[in-house]
Amino acid sequence: MDTISLNTVRGSPVYKTLINYKVDLFWIFIASAIINILMLTPMVYMLQIFDRVFISQNVATLISISMVIIYLYVVTSVSEYIRSQFIIRLGLKIDRKLNKRLFFAAFKNKLDSNIADPLSYLDDLLLIRQWMTGPAVFAIFDCPWVPLYVLVMYILHPYLGLLSVILIILLVILGWVTAKTMGMSADIMMEEEKESNKFLYNKLRNSEIINVFGLAGKFRDPWLKTKSLFYLNFVDREKKAGKFYHFAKQFRLFTASLALALGAVLVMYNELTLAAMIAAALLMQRTVAPIDNLTMVWSNWQSVNRAFQRINELLTTYDIQNDYINYHRNEADVNELSVLSVENLKVESDEKTILNDINLKVFSKEVVVIVGPTGSGKTTLSKVLAGIWNKYDGKVTYDQRDIRDFGNDDFKSNLGYLPQSVMLFAGTVSENICSMGKPDAERVIKVCKLIGIHDFILRLPQGYDTKLAPGSASFSGGERQRLGLARAIYHNPKVLILDEPNSSLDQYGEANLANVLRVYRSENRIVIVISHRKSIFTVADRVIEMKDGEVQHISPITEYLETVASKTKTPRSQTDET
Structure with missing residues (x-):
């Protein structure tokens, strides 16, 4: 990855955030100025001892000079403490300013591109903050004072000034060679270790299957081989470093x-003079120290540079200023939703067309069922309608309001969505039902009674207050699905989109699902259901048939059932004639 240009840095969200704290930067600079000027104290003290105290043989002079020097050392220490505190505070301010934006931007990016680890951007921010509060930044603020030290060396003697310049150049070359040789090996090693551990985790989390088929040994051997290569590369890198x-x-x-x-x-x-000789030796270390510190952290800059670019690209793509919630419109603006309209919808992923030229309308007071073979694009369509999938061409509107203009509050109050795979979060049962907010006990119980899981929840150890672990594998598929349905309707949404809501339900669960759909249809809601089961047709008003990412037919339920029945009878009649 190429190094970012100065103009890119100035236009980046991180730089714009940093420049807002000019007061902090000013005091860091002032503290650095005091520190670097007072770094000449040991040299001055040495000169005074040799050229004044030794010649005068005056103890009072020695005490006076020593007191002044002690005072200057105290001022230097206080200045270093103040500078370090300002830098740490500045890093925390930037982290606090950007982490919320990063979280929601990474969340949106996950929805659009399905990246493996959306929170890696927060790790990038942590890396930048650590770099900003570490030796690198101290060296950056100290470097402007290097010419002062070179000038003092030159004043002591021109040859000493020339020597300091030569040593600085050699240090720069050494840092460049080190960075070139080591390259991005640290980042590569870290990624390799992550991939190795992720490989093992992905396999072992299916421990039941592994145990039944005796696959542990087969997974262990390639993992150990990968780890062996990792450690060989690690040792080689450490030798070079x-x-x-x-x-x-x-x-x-x-x-x-x-x-x-x-x-x-x-x-x-x-x-x-002898005093100047010793002072020059002391000052030379200070002269090259900032450059030396920069060369020490030079190799880390490539990692920081990549993190900086990733954050810059993310925040530029998803211009979320403070909080995802800032995008919401007033609820009164979308108080009633009567029609969902899809025009010329097209979705592509990895150069593959998933949905092509979808045109349809769904009205309130009706239940629309979407059917079709596996891979026909039904789930993708449901994600677009629910505002989850944002990378598409065409138009999706609710009462002529583009779904892309909806914000967090709009989705929560207007859209209820049940995915195929229901995720339960760490928290109580009631918290999971109310989307991890503060539960309204009356509403939670009403929803659960409507779905038919109230008695089931009461049989749990603490009822609605039962703590759930992430995933809660102890629940059956049907139980998870009904809890997911409760979450989908908790906020009494105006649009209900259910993806395979009855795939794991028994007859009792399907009856309760049908009842929920009837209630929502009677309350003038837009209801869309994706299902393969025929039982759902008892409450359907229209059916949308899909195949290969396209809508094949949209028909009333009676017409659809007649068509299915005629297709079923045709082969039988042909067999009878034969």
Whole structure:
């Protein structure tokens, strides 16, 4: 991935957020200025000891100078503390400002592109914050003062100034070579380990199947092979990194020794005092320290750069300013929904057409059933109608209001959706029914009685207050499906979209589902059901037949049942004649 340009940085959401905290940046700069100027204190003290105290032999002078130096050391320490606190606070402010935007942007991106780990963007933000509050940023604020140290070295002697410039250039070259050699190996190693662990997790979570078919050994061997390759690459990387680290460490020590050696030569030629020689050795370490610190973190910059670009791209694509909820319209704007209209809808994924030229209308006071073979696009259509799938061409409107203009509050109050796979979250039964909000006990019980699960819930250890683990595998498919239906209708939505709501239901559960559909039809709601079971036709008003991503027929339920019956009778009559 290429390094981002300066214009890209300035236009990025992260930079715009950072620049809002100019006051913090100003005080960090002031503290850095005080620290770097006072870093000359040891050198000045050394010069005063040799050139003033030794010559005067005056203890009072020594005490006076020492008191001033102690005061300057205290000021330096306080300034360093203040700077570190400002930087830490700045990192937390940026994290707090961006993490909510990132969460909702990553959530939207997950819906659109189904990325494997949507919260990896929050890890990227953490990486940037850690980089901003670590040695790299201290070095960045210290680097502008390097010319001051070089100037002081030059004042001591031009050769010392020249030597400091040469050493700085050598450090820059060393950092560049290290970054080039190591490349993005750290990121690659991290991704390889994640993939290896994810491979094992995905296999072991199906432990029942693995146990029945004796697959544990077959999965273990490729995992161990992958881990072995990982550790070989890890050791190789650490060897390379160790070489550069130890060389850089010795080079840092060498800079002070080299300055001392050059100073000694200048002293022998009477071009430098003994005090200036020792001061030069001390100052040389400080002169190259910011550059040295930058080279130490240079290799990490590639990881930070990639994280910066990913966040920038995400927040630019999904321009969510503070909270996803900011997109909502007033509920009064969508108080009644009477017609759903789909015009020229087309959905493509991975260069494959899933839905093509879908045109239909669904009205309130009717139950519409969508049927079709597996892979005909029924579930994708339901996700588009529920506002889950946003990457499509065409138009989807509720009472002429584009569904893309709906926000979080609109979906919660107007749309009820039951997916094929029901996810139960960590929390109580009642919290799961009310979408993890604050349960309205009266509403929860009313919904559960309508669906026919009130008695079932009362038989749980703590009834509606029973704590559920994530997923709650202890529930059967039908129980999970009925809890999902309760969640779908809890907010009394104006549009109800159910994807295979009866696939795991028994006869009793199907009867209660039919009752729910009748109630919602009588209350002037838009009801759309995807189902393969014929039992749902008892409450259907119209049927939409789909095949290969296209609508084949839209017909009243009576006409559809007659067509199905005639197709069923035709083969029999032909057999009889034969």
